[in-house]
Amino acid sequence: MVYQTCRDESQSTLKVPGTIIPTAARRETTGRYTVDEITSLIGGFKVALSWYNLALMMVGILLGVIIGVLPGLGGANGVAILLPLTFTMPPTSAIIMLSCIYWGALFGGAITSILFNIPGEPWSVATTFDGHPMAQKGRADEALTAAFTSSFVGALIAVMLITFLAPLVAKFALQFGPAEFFSVYFLTFASFVGMGKGSPFKVLASMCLGFALGSVGLDKVTGTLRMTFGHDELLVGFDFLIAVIGLFGIGEILSSMESGLKFSGSHAKIRLDAVLQTWKKLLSYWITSIRSCVIGCWMGITPGGATPASFMSYGLAKRFSKSGDNFGKGEIEGVVAPETAAHAAGTSALLPMLTLGIPGSPTAAVLLGGLMIWGLQPGPMLFVEQKDFVWGLIASMYLGNIAGLLVVLTCVPLFAAILRVPFSIIAPVILVICAVGAYTVHNSMFDVWMMLVFGVIGYIFQKLGYPLPPLVLAIVLGDKAEEAFRQAMLGSQGNVSIFWSNWLVGSIMTLGVVLLFWPLVTWLGQKRKSRSGNLAAASAGAAAVDRDK
């Protein structure tokens, strides 16, 4: 009963968005909230902990891992395919199973990224940057453990956020208009500048190609077709997954073929204590973990999504890490950052769905459809009208993630052992999986051919030293950034100052600009230092100057 009144209060705050509640009142509300949340959560655990629901949870996790491993299938498709199975179940059991498929897919996406350089899910792309090099060095088990553990931590923090702050945080999502969305994408791009170790012009060329590919298809703002040259196949544009499967997966196979038909990870040792050893190492990366959690939760709620979260988190970890220069060569921190953020985002994406009825991710969108079929109306009233359902789901998020972690961690030695299979056997298998994955995206053979073309491009890029991450990032976020930018411009009637029109968008944009020019600042700083060094040397003697030059 107390719970009900408390909810009603929160409801009244939702009723008038933008109204400022006095701080004291807000604290009181939040304080009583916490107690109520815990009572409700215990009720939720009672719902989730029945044998039937626990069994569904395990089935969901296993299916999810399989879905995550198969590139192209993806969590959203997996949930959509399995949705009809749940129509005869009680709604709470149904959502428990479906959300466990979702967790499983989030876990599974990391496996192929690390072992074969094939990201099963868009948000696993950033995991390949360091995860695969680690596997090549024979540290696949370490990389997998790091990935799974980080995923778990990210998800756990996000679930806690959902449990205790749902209504407060949900309001934050409302603040996000086109300008705010653009600022987030801008920040993602900015945090990625200077990622490549090679020439900045090569990074730029790679990114521009990505933007060009990303702009093929329908221009959503004017509703006209762009760069399709009258070909119906190009209507849908270049799907990011097809590009990624080709560039990374097929490109990798071509490179391996050249280097003597073997995986460099084949000398991987099977260590049974790998999990414990890795956990010890992971503790020292707590700052990265926290930063990634914050980025992830924020991107999940806003709803920027798991993919930008993972890229942004990786970019920032590289920028702030002491060993940032080693990123891309097999740094464990480079696995921790994207995985934590991706899972935090993936989990917190369910929050706007539950509280506002807006899906934060494609999978959340399919789940939203499921809610309707079970007779539940997603949106602000769900927490009030369907308490059992909501808290059963939240409790299952805790349990599902724990179950998921146990399942995948016990399989780490098994997954790592796959790398010991001879290349001549595994390569055709990977090729088939890639082709099936590319086909599944739109059920079209054209995509399979495109995948092969992207594979060759990936190989050529590697040979010529052009970095692939900027290209991929531009394909993923390029069109979204463009759309948000143009929506913002429409709203402000062409006035750029909209990007500094309030503290939220202003601070994100400023942070982005700072990050964008940071390499230039450090470069100028170094130049000045060397110049002042030169001056000092000049006074000492001309010979020293010559040497400095």
Add this chain to the structure above:
Amino acid sequence: MVRALQSTARAGIGVAMIAAGAALLPAAAQAWEPTKPVQFIIPAGTGGGADQMARFIQGVVAKNNLMKQPIITVNKGGGAGAEGFLEVKKASGDAHTIIITLSNLFTTPLGTGVPFSWKDLTPVAMLALDQFVLWVPADTPYKTAKEYIDAVKAGDDKSFKMGGTGSKQEDQIITVALEKLTAPKKFTYVPYGGGGTVATQLVGKHVNSSVNNPIEAVSQWKAGALRPLCIFDSKRSIYTAKVTATMAWSDIPTCKESGVNTEYQMLRGIFMAPGVKPDQVAFYVDLFKKVMATADWKTFMEQGAFNQTFMSGDQYKTWVAAADKLHYDLMKEAGFLAPGK
């Protein structure tokens, strides 16, 4: 002797053929039904109105065992739905592919010039008509559509933002129609990816109004964040059950009542590939009649305040032809037609 044997054999074959024919006859009379899973194409992304309805139908069919084969829903929303429509157009004679439509059946070919039209498909049935409602945030002062239109008229040109789904599609068509009343002032139309996003953007006041479908905004209305001003139909909704504490769908005035003479409804209908046989179409008409008879469907209709109109056969075809003409006229007037259309 040999001849006699031969004739016996021939007679035997004849008997066998008659028997086989007899065995075939009842099968033919029993009418066609799907022999493999039916692909249900949604020419839009996940989570939108068409997607929700298609997945709902899939669920109802599975739950009530209305068909032996399962329905598999596939989203093909690329190119403003052109991806899905082109696939059905290509699948000539394939009776295992059906598609649900929204207004992009008319607007996409007109606006983008992609070569398809409703004439390339086989009309099956109209399931319902989706309504459009003019929404504003609840804490703005406008209580009626007239007050809002007057405010737009009195404000600076393009200072009022209308959020909508897609570009040169139904939401923007309605916006252009409203601009006849606000002339010479115009709205700034801001296109978004989906109806759910539009409703949220409106709650966050990033736009001033929207013409969301009822189902896309009902939750925000219940929570007291949005206010419906008028419904773009000739008569009020028939649903009298209270949605909020004080209002039911039937309490929303028609736009005409509020002095805004604009009407628009969106087709939620089913089409098949070209070249399918009449008994195959009949199977699906019958299937959807069964779906509509379920209690689940009635609840779904009420949740989304749909206008429940069922049509099939020539009646449906005539309706679609008229709707196509209407969209051509509206888009021509708004200057949305692709070159050469």
